[in-house]
Amino acid sequence: MSDPFRALADESRRLLLDRLFAENGQSLVKLCDGLAMSRQAVSKHLAILEAANLIAVRKSGREKRHYLNPVPLAKIVRRWIGKFEDVRLVALLDTEAKPPIKRPSAPSRRRRLPASVR
Amino acid sequence: MSDPFRALADESRRLLLDRLFAENGQSLVKLCDGLAMSRQAVSKHLAILEAANLIAVRKSGREKRHYLNPVPLAKIVRRWIGKFEDVRLVALLDTEAKPPIKRPSAPSRRRRLPASVR
DNA sequence: TTGACAGGCAACCTTATGATTGCCTAATCG
DNA sequence: CGATTAGGCAATCATAAGGTTGCCTGTCAA
Numbered sequence: 478m479s480d481p482f483r484a485l486a487d488e489s490r491r492l493l494l495d496r497l498f499a500e501n502g503q504s505l506v507k508l509c510d511g512l513a514m515s516r517q518a519v520s521k522h523l524a525i526l527e528a529a530n531l532i533a534v535r536k537s538g539r540e541k542r543h544y545l546n547p548v549p550l551a552k553i554v555r556r557w558i559g560k561f562e563d564v565r566l567v568a569l570l571d572t573e574a575k576p577p578i579k580r581p582s583a584p585s586r587r588r589r590l591p592a593s594v595r
Numbered sequence: 596m597s598d599p600f601r602a603l604a605d606e607s608r609r610l611l612l613d614r615l616f617a618e619n620g621q622s623l624v625k626l627c628d629g630l631a632m633s634r635q636a637v638s639k640h641l642a643i644l645e646a647a648n649l650i651a652v653r654k655s656g657r658e659k660r661h662y663l664n665p666v667p668l669a670k671i672v673r674r675w676i677g678k679f680e681d682v683r684l685v686a687l688l689d690t691e692a693k694p695p696i697k698r699p700s701a702p703s704r705r706r707r708l709p710a711s712v713r
Numbered sequence: 714t715t716g717a718c719a720g721g722c723a724a725c726c727t728t729a730t731g732a733t734t735g736c737c738t739a740a741t742c743g
Numbered sequence: 744c745g746a747t748t749a750g751g752c753a754a755t756c757a758t759a760a761g762g763t764t765g766c767c768t769g770t771c772a773a
Contacts (some may be wrong), residue, residue: 480604485603486600486603489731505750506750515733516749516750518731518732538740539749540749541749605760605761622719623719623720632761632762634719635720635763636761636763638721639762640761656770657770
């Protein structure tokens, strides 16, 4: 799999990216440092990030150094920025156009609680 | 849960956002139109998007209209754009600073393929 | 008022996904 | 050399996530 969105979905992976943003080119064990996770877990996360093309790796002796790849992030970001600008306009226009429809009547607002609420 | 990253991780949800980008304020059934998914599935996806604050809903009679909320997207985007700009520099500097370590020696470059490549 | 329509709730199922453990290979250093 | 260190691979496990089905509530229009 290689979906950058999916790769970004996990907090641990975002944290790993954060660490690489702080210091690029770190090895696996260094990236593990201080994390409450096994080395294998981190390794898998890095593999997913690599598959999503968010990081690149280079072997250096027995170490594997990890480097950020800004390109796909930039792609995502540009795509959603475009959307964002568009929708900001749309949302604005839409809100203005609509006569708020402020609740046709206000009688049966209360609904039985779904038993799983708190 | 309300993690916008996780909300964006699913292709179906991104598609729903696309549809709302194309036409804001659509109802549930309208959003279902043409999708190979049950109404309940779509409903769940919309709930996740709403929990992540990526869309807002307004009841209008028996319909529920869905509106994009650009703010959290913008937040994400800004955060990662900042990172992106930073890392572009870092990556550049890093590449230049390193005397590429071009393979300490060039013998064992070929590695057995991991069976899952392609 | 009755039936069609929009939507919600809950139970259930299947498969991803995140994580662990145990063992193996390959560099590095004393 | 032998011990240590960096990392990989495979099996295994528990839970989350996406999806479905069945049934219920509320709104609208003829």
